[in-house]
Amino acid sequence: MNKQKSNNILLFGIPSLILILAFVITYAPKPIDWRLSYSKKDSKPFGNKILFELLPVLMGDNSISTSHSDLSFFVGDELPEGENFILINNQILFENNDSETIDDLLLKGNNVFIAAEKYDEGFLDSLNIKIELSQIQQLPFGSKDSTSLNLANRQLKSAFGYGYSKGINNNFFTSYDTLHTSVLGINSKGKTNFIRVKKGSGWLYLHLNPIAFTNYSLLDNDNADYAFKCLSYLPRAKTIWDEHYKVGMHRQKTPLSYIFENPPLRLAYYLMLIGAILFLIFESARRQRMIPIVKPLDNSTVNFVETIGRLYFSKKNHLDIATKKFTYFKEFVRSKYYVRTSPLTDEMYTQLAEKSQIPIRSIRQLFEMGESLRKIKKLSEADLEQFNRKIEYFYENCQ
Structure with a gap:
C-alpha cells in the first residue's frame, strides 16, 4: 500500500509541481525592456x-x-x-x-x-x-x-x-x-x-x-x-x-531566442521538456525494438538535387545559396561572353552591357550586390528573393 502511494506521488505530484513552476515562470511579470528598437513589430517602449x-x-x-x-x-x-x-x-x-x-x-x-x-x-x-x-x-x-x-x-x-x-x-x-x-x-x-x-x-x-x-x-x-x-x-x-536600418537588424537570432520572446511558445517549450523528463523516468528500461530495413536511396540526379534542395531549405542558409548563385552567374558571364568578372571595372561593365544588351546600371548594381555578400554574415529570405530576381532578369533578357 505504501509502495502504491509512493508511486502515485511520483506519477502525479512531481509533474504537477513542474507544471505549476512552468506557469509561474512563463506568466510572471517581466521587467520593461528599454532597449532601442524602432521596429514596427515591437511593442516595447522604444519600438514603432x-x-x-x-x-x-x-x-x-x-x-x-x-x-x-x-x-x-x-x-x-x-x-x-x-x-x-x-x-x-x-x-x-x-x-x-x-x-x-x-x-x-x-x-x-x-x-x-x-x-x-x-x-x-x-x-x-x-x-x-x-x-x-x-x-x-x-x-x-x-x-x-x-x-x-x-x-x-x-x-x-x-x-x-x-x-x-x-x-x-x-x-x-x-x-x-x-x-x-x-x-x-x-x-x-x-x-x-x-x-x-x-x-x-x-x-x-x-x-x-x-x-x-x-x-x-x-x-x-x-x-x-x-x-x-x-x-x-x-x-x-x-x-x-x-525595416532595414534598425537597431539590431543584423544581430543574428537563434530559434530558442524567438521561442523565449513569445510566452505561448515558451510555455510549450517548458511542457515539452517536462514530457521528455517524464518519458526518461518511466521509460528508462530499454526495450528491444525491431530494426527497420532502410532501403538505399536511388542514385539518380533528380533525387540528388531534391535532397540537396531540402537540406538547404531546412538550414535556411540564404547567404550560402546567394553566394553560389552569384558564383554560377559569373561563370555564365565568362563562358558566354568571354568577359573577365574580376576585377570590377567600368570597362568590364561597359563591355558586358554591350554584349548582353542589359542596361549598365542593372549590371553594376547586380555585381555590387554579389560582392557585398562577402561582407555580411546573414541574409534574409526577402533579400535572397530580390537578389534572385536580379539574376533571373539578366538570364531572361540577355542577348
Missing part, C-alpha cells in the same frame, strides 16, 4: 508598432509597404514617383549606393522623411549640413523639467511645447543651405532640430529626435500630436516604411 499601425490614418487609403533591404536594392531600376519613404532609427549609416538612390528619388518627386540622432557623414556633406550632438536626457518620471520639442509653424506649434522625460536629446543643426532649406521645428533651447530640404521635385525631411516617434513617446501626454504633425508634411500617398 503604434506609429506604423496608425500610418494608414495619416496616409488615407494609400498602401503602406515595408522595405527589408537597403533602398537601392528595394527600389531597383525603376524609380517610383510621388511616394513617401520613412526611415526612423537612432542612426542612419547608408549602405551601397543609398545616398545616390535618395538623390534620384528626390529628383523624381518623391518625399523622404528621416528621423535619427546620427547621420551618415558623407550624406550630410553632400547636403552641406552639419549637426551638433548632445547627451541623452534621462530625467526622472514625472519631472517638471522635461526636455521639450516644438514646431516652427504658428498654426502647428504648441504654446508650451511637447515635453519628453526619457531618451530625448538636444541635437541641433548648426549649418545648412538656407536657400533651399526650411526650418520646421526647434528643441527646448530654441535650436533647429527639424528641417525640410528642397531637391528636384521632392522634399527631404530631417529630424534629430527619433525617440519622439516611439511607442513610449506617443502614449506620454499629448506627444502623439507632435509626431503626427511632423509627419503631416508628407502628402497622402503610397508610403514605404523602412
Whole structure:
C-alpha cells in the first residue's frame, strides 16, 4: 500500500509541481525592456508598432509597404514617383549606393522623411549640413523639467511645447543651405532640430529626435500630436516604411531566442521538456525494438538535387545559396561572353552591357550586390528573393 502511494506521488505530484513552476515562470511579470528598437513589430517602449499601425490614418487609403533591404536594392531600376519613404532609427549609416538612390528619388518627386540622432557623414556633406550632438536626457518620471520639442509653424506649434522625460536629446543643426532649406521645428533651447530640404521635385525631411516617434513617446501626454504633425508634411500617398536600418537588424537570432520572446511558445517549450523528463523516468528500461530495413536511396540526379534542395531549405542558409548563385552567374558571364568578372571595372561593365544588351546600371548594381555578400554574415529570405530576381532578369533578357 505504501509502495502504491509512493508511486502515485511520483506519477502525479512531481509533474504537477513542474507544471505549476512552468506557469509561474512563463506568466510572471517581466521587467520593461528599454532597449532601442524602432521596429514596427515591437511593442516595447522604444519600438514603432503604434506609429506604423496608425500610418494608414495619416496616409488615407494609400498602401503602406515595408522595405527589408537597403533602398537601392528595394527600389531597383525603376524609380517610383510621388511616394513617401520613412526611415526612423537612432542612426542612419547608408549602405551601397543609398545616398545616390535618395538623390534620384528626390529628383523624381518623391518625399523622404528621416528621423535619427546620427547621420551618415558623407550624406550630410553632400547636403552641406552639419549637426551638433548632445547627451541623452534621462530625467526622472514625472519631472517638471522635461526636455521639450516644438514646431516652427504658428498654426502647428504648441504654446508650451511637447515635453519628453526619457531618451530625448538636444541635437541641433548648426549649418545648412538656407536657400533651399526650411526650418520646421526647434528643441527646448530654441535650436533647429527639424528641417525640410528642397531637391528636384521632392522634399527631404530631417529630424534629430527619433525617440519622439516611439511607442513610449506617443502614449506620454499629448506627444502623439507632435509626431503626427511632423509627419503631416508628407502628402497622402503610397508610403514605404523602412525595416532595414534598425537597431539590431543584423544581430543574428537563434530559434530558442524567438521561442523565449513569445510566452505561448515558451510555455510549450517548458511542457515539452517536462514530457521528455517524464518519458526518461518511466521509460528508462530499454526495450528491444525491431530494426527497420532502410532501403538505399536511388542514385539518380533528380533525387540528388531534391535532397540537396531540402537540406538547404531546412538550414535556411540564404547567404550560402546567394553566394553560389552569384558564383554560377559569373561563370555564365565568362563562358558566354568571354568577359573577365574580376576585377570590377567600368570597362568590364561597359563591355558586358554591350554584349548582353542589359542596361549598365542593372549590371553594376547586380555585381555590387554579389560582392557585398562577402561582407555580411546573414541574409534574409526577402533579400535572397530580390537578389534572385536580379539574376533571373539578366538570364531572361540577355542577348
